[in-house]
Amino acid sequence: MTHVDPKTEGATPAAGSYAAKTRAWIQANLTDELRTDRCLDPGATLQQKIDFEAAQHIGGLTGIMWPKDYGGHGLTVREHLEANREIGLSPMPNAVNSIGKELAGPIIMAVGREDQKRDLLPKILKMEHIWCQGFSEPGAGSDLAGLRTRAEKTADGWKVNGQKIWTSGASKSQRCLLLARSGKPEDRHKGLMLFAVPMDSPGIDVREITSIDGARSFCEVFFNDVIVDDANMLGSPDEGWAAATRVLSIERATNRMYRSWRFQSEIDHLVMGCQSDNRTYKILRGYRRELAQCRIDVELLKGHVEALVDDLLDGKEIGPRGSFPKLFWSEAHQRFAQMAYEIVSRFPADSNQALRDLKARMEHIYLTGRAETIYAGTTEIQLDIIAKRILKLKKAA
Amino acid sequence: MFDDLDPKEFEETAAAVVDACASADDAKARGALLGEAGLIGVTAPEDAGGLGLPLDFAVPVLSAAGAGLLGFPLIEAVLLAKALAPVDADLAGRIASGETLATVAWQGRAEDGLVAAAPLGQEADHVLILRADGSAVLAQTGNAVTARAVPALDVDAPESAFDISGDLTGPVLDAASVATLQREAQVLRTAFVAGSSDRCLTLAADYAQDRSQFGKILAANQVIRHRLSRDKLAVSTMRNGLKRALKADVEDADLAIEATWLGTARAGISVAESAIQVFGGMGFTWEVPLHRHLRQMRAQSAYGAVAQATEGLGDRLIAARTNEWYGEIEHVV
Numbered sequence: 254m255t256h257v258d259p260k261t262e263g264a265t266p267a268a269g270s271y272a273a274k275t276r277a278w279i280q281a282n283l284t285d286e287l288r289t290d291r292c293l294d295p296g297a298t299l300q301q302k303i304d305f306e307a308a309q310h311i312g313g314l315t316g317i318m319w320p321k322d323y324g325g326h327g328l329t330v331r332e333h334l335e336a337n338r339e340i341g342l343s344p345m346p347n348a349v350n351s352i353g354k355e356l357a358g359p360i361i362m363a364v365g366r367e368d369q370k371r372d373l374l375p376k377i378l379k380m381e382h383i384w385c386q387g388f389s390e391p392g393a394g395s396d397l398a399g400l401r402t403r404a405e406k407t408a409d410g411w412k413v414n415g416q417k418i419w420t421s422g423a424s425k426s427q428r429c430l431l432l433a434r435s436g437k438p439e440d441r442h443k444g445l446m447l448f449a450v451p452m453d454s455p456g457i458d459v460r461e462i463t464s465i466d467g468a469r470s471f472c473e474v475f476f477n478d479v480i481v482d483d484a485n486m487l488g489s490p491d492e493g494w495a496a497a498t499r500v501l502s503i504e505r506a507t508n509r510m511y512r513s514w515r516f517q518s519e520i521d522h523l524v525m526g527c528q529s530d531n532r533t534y535k536i537l538r539g540y541r542r543e544l545a546q547c548r549i550d551v552e553l554l555k556g557h558v559e560a561l562v563d564d565l566l567d568g569k570e571i572g573p574r575g576s577f578p579k580l581f582w583s584e585a586h587q588r589f590a591q592m593a594y595e596i597v598s599r600f601p602a603d604s605n606q607a608l609r610d611l612k613a614r615m616e617h618i619y620l621t622g623r624a625e626t627i628y629a630g631t632t633e634i635q636l637d638i639i640a641k642r643i644l645k646l647k648k649a650a
Numbered sequence: 651m652f653d654d655l656d657p658k659e660f661e662e663t664a665a666a667v668v669d670a671c672a673s674a675d676d677a678k679a680r681g682a683l684l685g686e687a688g689l690i691g692v693t694a695p696e697d698a699g700g701l702g703l704p705l706d707f708a709v710p711v712l713s714a715a716g717a718g719l720l721g722f723p724l725i726e727a728v729l730l731a732k733a734l735a736p737v738d739a740d741l742a743g744r745i746a747s748g749e750t751l752a753t754v755a756w757q758g759r760a761e762d763g764l765v766a767a768a769p770l771g772q773e774a775d776h777v778l779i780l781r782a783d784g785s786a787v788l789a790q791t792g793n794a795v796t797a798r799a800v801p802a803l804d805v806d807a808p809e810s811a812f813d814i815s816g817d818l819t820g821p822v823l824d825a826a827s828v829a830t831l832q833r834e835a836q837v838l839r840t841a842f843v844a845g846s847s848d849r850c851l852t853l854a855a856d857y858a859q860d861r862s863q864f865g866k867i868l869a870a871n872q873v874i875r876h877r878l879s880r881d882k883l884a885v886s887t888m889r890n891g892l893k894r895a896l897k898a899d900v901e902d903a904d905l906a907i908e909a910t911w912l913g914t915a916r917a918g919i920s921v922a923e924s925a926i927q928v929f930g931g932m933g934f935t936w937e938v939p940l941h942r943h944l945r946q947m948r949a950q951s952a953y954g955a956v957a958q959a960t961e962g963l964g965d966r967l968i969a970a971r972t973n974e975w976y977g978e979i980e981h982v983v
């Protein structure tokens with residue numbers, strides 16, 4: 254039984270708008286295997302996800318703000334926001350190449366040479382190059398400036414030795430955005446360089462690590478006398494760290510802009526799933542206050558995102574304020590996931606298919622959600638940033 | 651027409667006037683100062699003695715009031731000066747100028763014979779009394795409507811109750827204007843709490859960098875730094891949420907305003923509680939004003955029926971079917 258009520262229709266985007274175009278595209282292309290609210294076995298293969306993402310580019314869902322010369326659509330943050338609202342509201346899978354689109358791409362755009370931009374950027378959008386991010390090391394996590402992977406100048410380029418860890422998606426990537434140092438470890442932030450390293454270079458060894466959800470996505474990456482051409486250096490030596498932090502602060506503001514709507518969509522799924530059985534609806538009723546609090550958080554998160562978008566449009570520096578949405582979202586989303594997990598763990602044994610799908614999704618969100626306060630700067634690091642750079646608290650009288 | 655005006659400019663004016671109010675004798679005197687500066691009639695139409703500005707111009711005004719522990723029912727007066735204008739422009743003008751002190755009884759209905767939660771009701775000339783059909787009457791205090799002292803948490807603008815004996819007379823606001831007034835009240839309260847909690851945070855951050863224990867300032871300790879960072883996040887969340895909720899193109903303005911208010915009300919209280927903790931024993935004294943901030947924010951939460959409204963939002967949420975992507979799921983309830 255398909256139920257349509259006026260509220261559902263009210264949420265439909267205006268005809269002809271970028272949002273409407275996006276929604277129509279998703280409706281036409283999001284298959285059951287790809288949907289994260291259907292737990293089909295087997296689900297979509299990696300190749301199907303890659304093809305889907307390449308098609309998104311043609312459909313105008315990715316590369317929206319990138320210049321046309323580099324394969325983008327040359328539109329504004331407004332269209333980007335409209336499309337991301339629709340992407341978020343839908344049960345679309347997370348991007349395979351988010352590192353490429355949200356990190357490597359913007360860095361290349363900021364510090365890359367013209368020939369690098371023309372070569373590398375379109376390949377990201379066409380999914381010819383999936384990227385991974387080689388920053389963290391066993392001895393350099395929160396204290397990234399303590400990284401030890403060395404890049405030594407040679408006659409024909411650079412020789413890289415060292416080890417990276419927690420490199421998401423490394424085993425399926427074609428390129429690695431590598432942060433390495435040309436000087437001594439004592440130099441800390443100085444002498445850090447960025448490279449675009451082809452993952453099939455001799456001397457690279459990738460080992461997958463199984464994460465708490467059983468997935469084998471993040472990896473250890475070993476670099477053993479890996480030769481990287483000068484042509485694959487991004488920006489000048491010494492510029493690496495500065496470029497990385499500048500881009501990261503902007504990226505904290507604009508990337509995964511769909512996040513608040515995805516969060517909203519997960520609440521919608523929880524609610525509408527529970528409406529399919531009187532028993533689960535009764536369970537849900539017991540959580541009405543917590544649920545309201547989650548929905549309140551979604552609205553407040555949108556406020557943080559829009560404040561940063563406004564600042565970007567006004568040409569203002571984002572700087573440490575990028576910490577606000579990251580910190581707020583990660584903790585609010587974990588609270589939601591904890592509540593949702595508790596709710597679905599109470600579902601009756603003879604639940605219908607919709608409830609079984611909902612349960613599987615919420616369990617997955619709960620487990621993977623534990624990473625949200627760890628990656629992209631842990632909660633403690635975000636709090637340190639706010640204390641030092643926004644509140645400017647002294648440490649000594 | 652407002653192109654050359656910026657809500658930010660109001661911030662400084664408002665802060666200066668609120669400062670001046672601190673040394674005024676009573677609420678009436680404060681009303682006169684506020685009225686003269688145009689702060690009460692900020693959103694009221696010009697033909698009723700107001701400035702005719704959009705609601706976001708009232709935000710810095712109420713923020714300053716919250717920060718400055720203003721002993722005046724400014725939220726109520728701003729709302730009434732605007733809402734009353736089409737009904738009784740003369741009275742609206744007197745409220746805007748501060749000549750007449752008006753308040754709102756946020757709890758109870760006329761039909762109950764008793765209404766409550768009216769800030770500074772004891773000193774008010776008029777009180778807005780809500781009725782069961784959604785409309786409201788702005789009654790003169792005195793004969794049929796008499797103020798009654800009740801235990802009040804807020805010491806700067808203590809609330810009172812009103813006994814109603816006999817027929818209510820006075821200008822009437824219809825249900826639609828009362829609904830608008832309630833909605834705008836959420837905006838003004840959010841601004842008030844944001845200002846109040848921001849002040850608590852500033853006081854706590856200053857204290858933590860001044861007071862030393864174990865041979866170092868309190869702010870040298872990461873637990874204290876992180877506590878203050880969380881409070882900063884809370885205050886920024888209020889301000890950014892409110893800014894978005896007041897944008898012309900916001901997706902669902904009613905939800906955005908309500909959610910921002912409900913989130914702010916809870917967070918503001920926790921920022922004040924946190925500041926008291928940072929002050930240690932000093933924080934527990936009458937002299938340090940943190941308890942006054944806590945009291946006034948608790949009072950606003952009660953006036954704004956935060957607990958009930960959160961449950962109401964939850965009820966609406968669990969009954970809603972707002973996402974067409976899940977529309978195929980069977981709906982049996």
Ligand SMILES: Cc1cc2nc3c(=O)[nH]c(=O)nc-3n(C[C@H](O)[C@H](O)[C@H](O)COP(=O)(O)OP(=O)(O)OC[C@H]3O[C@@H](n4cnc5c(N)ncnc54)[C@H](O)[C@@H]3O)c2cc1C
Pocket residue numbers: 385386387388389390391393394395396418419420421422471624627628629630631632633634
């Ligand atoms: C799912 C996932 C995907 C990731 N993907 C990538 C990737 O693709 N590429 C990449 O380069 N990295 C990636 N990371 C790594 C991530 O950036 C690091 O895990 C993170 O920076 C923390 O470093 P760490 O794990 O070494 O923890 P540590 O830095 O050792 O921290 C351990 C704990 O101590 C706390 N802590 C550390 N320093 C302080 C301090 N000064 N004060 C108070 N507390 C402190 C931390 O907050 C944390 O709770 C990923 C991580 C996860 C979980």
